[in-house]
Amino acid sequence: LAKTTQPISMDSYEGQEVNITCSHNNIATNDYITWYQQFPSQGPRFIIQGYKTKVTNEVASLFIPADRKSSTLSLPRVSLSDTAVYYCLVGDSGTYKYIFGTGTRLKVLA
Amino acid sequence: NAGVTQTPKFQVLKTGQSMTLQCAQDMNHEYMSWYRQDPGMGLRLIHYSVGAGITDQGEVPNGYNVSRSTTEDFPLRLLSAAPSQTSVYFCASRQPGLGSYEQYFGPGTRLTVT
Numbered sequence: 001l002a003k004t005t006q007p008i009s010m011d012s013y014e015g016q017e018v019n020i021t022c023s024h025n026n027i028a029t030n031d032y033i034t035w036y037q038q039f040p041s042q043g044p045r046f047i048i049q050g051y052k053t054k055v056t057n058e059v060a061s062l063f064i065p066a067d068r069k070s071s072t073l074s075l076p077r078v079s080l081s082d083t084a085v086y087y088c089l090v091g092d093s094g095t096y097k098y099i100f101g102t103g104t105r106l107k108v109l110a
Numbered sequence: 111n112a113g114v115t116q117t118p119k120f121q122v123l124k125t126g127q128s129m130t131l132q133c134a135q136d137m138n139h140e141y142m143s144w145y146r147q148d149p150g151m152g153l154r155l156i157h158y159s160v161g162a163g164i165t166d167q168g169e170v171p172n173g174y175n176v177s178r179s180t181t182e183d184f185p186l187r188l189l190s191a192a193p194s195q196t197s198v199y200f201c202a203s204r205q206p207g208l209g210s211y212e213q214y215f216g217p218g219t220r221l222t223v224t
Contacts, residue, residue: 032211034211034212034213041218042217042218043114043202043215043217043218044153044200044213044215045215046212046213046214049210049211049212087152087153091211096141096158096160096206097155097158097166097168098143098158098213099168099169100145100152100153100154100155101152102151102152103152
């Protein structure tokens with residue numbers, strides 16, 4: 001199982017771009033990378049997934065280098081409502097055993 | 111679609127009591143899982159299932175039992191509650207094989223064991 005490592009916390013100001021990097025040195029060939037957002041007292045919510053290179057959707061971008069040992073979630077122009085915990089999750093497509101890391105607590109300041 | 115539903119929302123148990131946390135999904139997902147989240151911490155996988163009749167252990171399975179008799183339901187049983195099981199429990203589901211690795215989470219059950 002790929003273990004993930006993320007910064008514990010980050011602060012940003014409204015309107016800035018935020019990049020959160022996740023390290024997953026032991027990622028396997030078939031593993032996908034997914035990111036989730038969690039607000040207090042709620043279940044995690046899926047943001048984005050990727051395998052390699054760059055993926056973009058309406059809320060975020062995901063950058064994955066060629067060696068796939070890390071990934072970076074990019075949130076453009078954050079607002080106060082983006083204050084949450086963000087989790088990187090490497091999906092084990094072989095065993096379906098999905099292990100969350102410790103997450104990154106993002107605080108957006110006015 | 112209701113998505114993933116969990117009952118009850120809140121529960122208080124005394125040490126040694128048993129109970130079942132209910133989880134149901136109406137999306138016909140094969141994969142379901144249970145996580146626990148202690149205050150200020152990340153989610154830890156308890157048990158998971160890849161289809162009816164198939165279950166497996168996650169990171170922290172001790173003290174919990176599961177079964178999967180139908181695709182829709184995946185109950186989590188606490189056999190003899192302990193204060194260390196005080197946590198928020200989340201159920202999730204996903205449909206493998208569609209190119210999406212998105213897991214859908216329920217709203218959680220907040221359990222306190224005294």
